[in-house]
Amino acid sequence: MKDNFLNRTFVIAIILAVFTTSCSNVDDSVGPSQIDTTPPILNELDLYLRNSFVIPYNIDIQYKWDINDTSVNRFLHPPFQSNVKPMATLLQDVWIAPYTAVGGVNFIKNIAPREFILSGGFNYNPNSPTITLGIAEAGARITLFNLDELDYSSIVYDEDTNNDFEVQLSIVGPISTVHHEYGHILNQNVPFDPAFEKITPGDYTAQWFNRSNEQARELGFITAYASNQPGEDFVEMIAQMLVRTRADYDALVNSISSQQAKDAIRLKEQFVVDYYQDNFDIDFYALQELTSQALIDAVN
Amino acid sequence: MKRIFKTQYWFVLLAMICLTACQDDTTEELFDQSPSVRADQQTNELKALLLSQPNGYRAEYFTKNDERGGFTIYMQFNADGTVRQTSDFDNQTALANSLYDVRFGTTVELVFSTRNHITKAVDPTAQIDGVSVEIGTGYAGTNNFQFFGNDNGVLSFRDIRNSETATLTLTPTNFTDFDSQSLAEVDVLRENYDKLSSPQSDLPTYPVLEFDNSQGNTRFKFSFNEVTRFSTSRLVTSNAITDLEFGITPTLEGLTVSPPLTYQGEVYEDFTYNDETKRYVSTVNGTTASIYYDFAAAYVNPNDIVVLEQDLGASGFLYRLNLGKNPLTSGTHDSMINLVSNSFNQGLNLNYRVSGYQLILDFESNDCDTFLVLQLYNDVNNNGVNDGEAIGPNIFYCFEAAKINDGKLFLTYTGISNPGLAFTVPWVQPLLDFVGDPDGLIFSREGSFSTNTASFGNTAGTFTSVDSEGNGEIRVYGLFF
Known part of the structure; x- marks a missing residue:
């Protein structure tokens, strides 16, 4: 036993000797950083975005193209530089300011996407008659498309036109997208009541685009896209209420023929109102008044 | 126990061999600088090259040469991160500034980071004179270009997405005034393109x-x-x-x-x-x-004329002015239609003009089953353009059964369907002469229908008069429906 112990000690000693001497000539001094730390060139727009979004809210408005920010399989292009500031101003006026007014100065600072990606053209979905209006990723990033196509002097709701593209070409398009995607981010922080999914459980479909908004409303969905799945339904309720005055929203609901559908939408509305009140202490109707008025002010 | 010792001994020996076996290798340093320093150097090299031409580059860009053609973009790169561009993509050639960046991604990349002329190549709604290239895809281009090489100042780039089919080549312009000379060259390019199209x-x-x-x-x-x-x-x-x-x-x-x-x-x-x-x-x-x-077709496809005997559509061949222009319709045809229009306009003392005509072929019956339908519209605005005005009457002109001889179509006029409208025959005679050319009509298939304002999946084709007299052939392009 003793011999065995000695032999083992001997072996370990040899191995240690080899390891501790093998790197004896390495220079252990630490040199300067080899990464390029040159500050980027900041133009006037960059400084505006830094001062208005990065510093106060830690939100980066990214308008310079990075191929990794969007799908490499889509044909997308960056926006005109001149179209960035109008969108940034719009975000401040119709999203940040109202939420700050009703939720407190830290609301957007605490719960917000850390990055907005702005893309100039429409994002067409391959093999589908649809376009993607925006993308929310893990509560951290919202991507907005078709920035260059927007008419900043126009408010068009889907009930005002037979052509949904006209909605997307007015500021209602991107702002409803922002409210929609921000709704997802709020849901990622605090899930909504699962009972919401039981209100109109039988009519959700992946082929939602085969329905018109009018048909969807007669089934108890505020838009056709809301009938895709409950998660989209919930945030579509948020978005469609926040881009309309309460009177316009009420008129829209009252225009639905089916009483059952009207009741379903009113019940969904109550879920949304309670969600904001119970989880964030926000009066949703007060928020609606501010967001809808800001939208009207933006075009005037 | 002794056996265990021997096993350990062999392990030690093996370890020592492994640890010392390569100690005398001579190591050759492939790079004398770290990867990050070398990446920076490559990035700076491209930046320097772009800025080395104060009057910019002439860029030839083929976006996807198995489906699309190419474009020329003039680019003047500036040290403040802006690039000034014009191009021959379309008739919107005004110079514009945008941002660019040189980054190290997979390799050194030139990125056009805000919108300008070159991003027209990646516009999914790109269109020329109202005709879409392909909704959702456009010219299938990119905003990111991988730097591939510098051959005596000519810089070449590739597209990640279309790595085998896209090329971007930047050649120094050697201009003395970028703005005026680039715009002048774009004008020349567009003129050359118009000659081709x-x-x-x-x-x-x-x-x-x-x-x-x-x-x-x-x-x-x-x-x-x-x-x-x-x-x-x-x-x-x-x-x-x-x-x-x-x-x-x-x-x-x-x-x-x-x-x-x-x-x-x-x-x-x-x-x-x-x-x-x-x-x-x-x-x-x-x-x-x-x-x-x-003035002569590249060749007469022996199979084309036979197609006329097949069922290409119940309504036959249609030429209609408001479906747009195609260069395969000859100016002599347009002149003839104008002549017929003016005859109706003046003869009826109304504002009727020709909006188009249909030619229905039957190869068996002589009972007016082969006929030409002249379509009129009421040119209320009296501007010679069918801009959505009311449709006028259709007038039917009869022919004998169509015949095909020696690869040509022969039609023989027999009279008007409604004798009460016989007074219109002299007015429409130039068109009847063309369709009933005694030397026959040459027919060619032209794929699917496409004009400067419309594209349909319908079979398209042309009829051309043979013109043995040498007075000027007439050719018309239309669709079957």
């Missing part, structure tokens, strides 16, 4: 791609989509169909094709426009490839 003649003309070499003369039908800038040129013989597919971009001298045209062992890439012969010509080793409009 429309015939310079009122007479019916046929686009031809012709090869001349020691084996003789071969004529392909040059079919060119002026929106996608892509050509599929075809030769049909009795036993084979040969297609040549390539993208086209106008150049200051004429045009360049990509991929280069390979025919019978020779490679043709750059074509020079000859203003005298109105031909784009590429000469290689004593052989030539030429693209031009000819």
Whole structure:
């Protein structure tokens, strides 16, 4: 036993000797950083975005193209530089300011996407008659498309036109997208009541685009896209209420023929109102008044 | 126990061999700097190259040369991260500034980071004169270009997405004034492109791609989509169909094709426009490839005329003015329609004008089952344009059963369907003469219907008068429905 112990000690000693001497000539001094730390060139727009979004809210408005920010399989292009500031101003006026007014100065600072990606053209979905209006990723990033196509002097709701593209070409398009995607981010922080999914459980479909908004409303969905799945339904309720005055929203609901559908939408509305009140202490109707008025002010 | 000791001994010996076996290797340093320093150097090298030309570069960009043609963009790079551009994409050629960046991604990349002329290549809604290239895809270009090499100041880039089919080549302009000279060159490029996309003649003309070499003369039908800038040129013989597919971009001298045209062992890439012969010509080793409009078809496809006997659509062949223009309709045809229109307009003392006509063929019956329907509209605005005004009457003119002889269509006029409208016959006589040409009509299939304002999946074709008298042929392009 003793011999065995000695032999083992001997072996370990040899191995240690080899390891501790093998790197004896390495220079252990630490040199300067080899990464390029040159500050980027900041133009006037960059400084505006830094001062208005990065510093106060830690939100980066990214308008310079990075191929990794969007799908490499889509044909997308960056926006005109001149179209960035109008969108940034719009975000401040119709999203940040109202939420700050009703939720407190830290609301957007605490719960917000850390990055907005702005893309100039429409994002067409391959093999589908649809376009993607925006993308929310893990509560951290919202991507907005078709920035260059927007008419900043126009408010068009889907009930005002037979052509949904006209909605997307007015500021209602991107702002409803922002409210929609921000709704997802709020849901990622605090899930909504699962009972919401039981209100109109039988009519959700992946082929939602085969329905018109009018048909969807007669089934108890505020838009056709809301009938895709409950998660989209919930945030579509948020978005469609926040881009309309309460009177316009009420008129829209009252225009639905089916009483059952009207009741379903009113019940969904109550879920949304309670969600904001119970989880964030926000009066949703007060928020609606501010967001809808800001939208009207933006075009005037 | 003894056995265990021996095993350990062998392990120690093995470890020592492994640890010391390579100690005398001579190590060669492939790079004397760290990867990050080398990446920075490459990035800075490209930045320096872009800025080394104060009057910028002339960029030739083929976005996807198996489906699309190419474009020229003039780019002047500035140290503040801006780039000034104009291009020949469309008639919106005004110079514009945007941002660019040089980054190290997979390799050194040139990124056009805000929108400008070159991003028209990646616009999914790109269109020319109201005709979409392809909704959702456009010209299939990119905003990111991988730097591939510097050949005596000519910089070449590739697209990650279309790595085999896209090329971007930047050549120094050597201008003295970027703004004025780039715009002037864009004008030349657009003029050269217009010469390619429309015939310079009122007479019916046929686009031809012709090869001349020691084996003789071969004529392909040059079919060119002026929106996608892509050509599929075809030769049909009795036993084979040969297609040549390539993208086209106008150049200051004429045009360049990509991929280069390979025919019978020779490679043709750059074509020079000859203003005298109105031909784009590429000469290689004593052989030539030429693209031009000819008064005779590249060849008469023996299969085309037979198609007329098949059921191409119950309503026959349709020519209608408000479906847009196609260069295959000759100016002589337009003049003839104007003449007929004016006759109706003045003869009826109303504002009726010709909006189009249908030609229905029957190869068996002589009982007015082959007929021409003249369509009129009420030109209330009296501007000679059918801008959504009320439809006028249709008038039917009868023919004997259609006949095909020697690859040509023969129609014989028999009279008007409604004798009460016989007074219109002299007014429509030029059109009846064309359709009933005693020398016959040559028919050619032209794929699916496409004009400057419309594209449909309907079969398209042309009828051309044979004109043995030499008075000027007439050709009309239309669709079957």
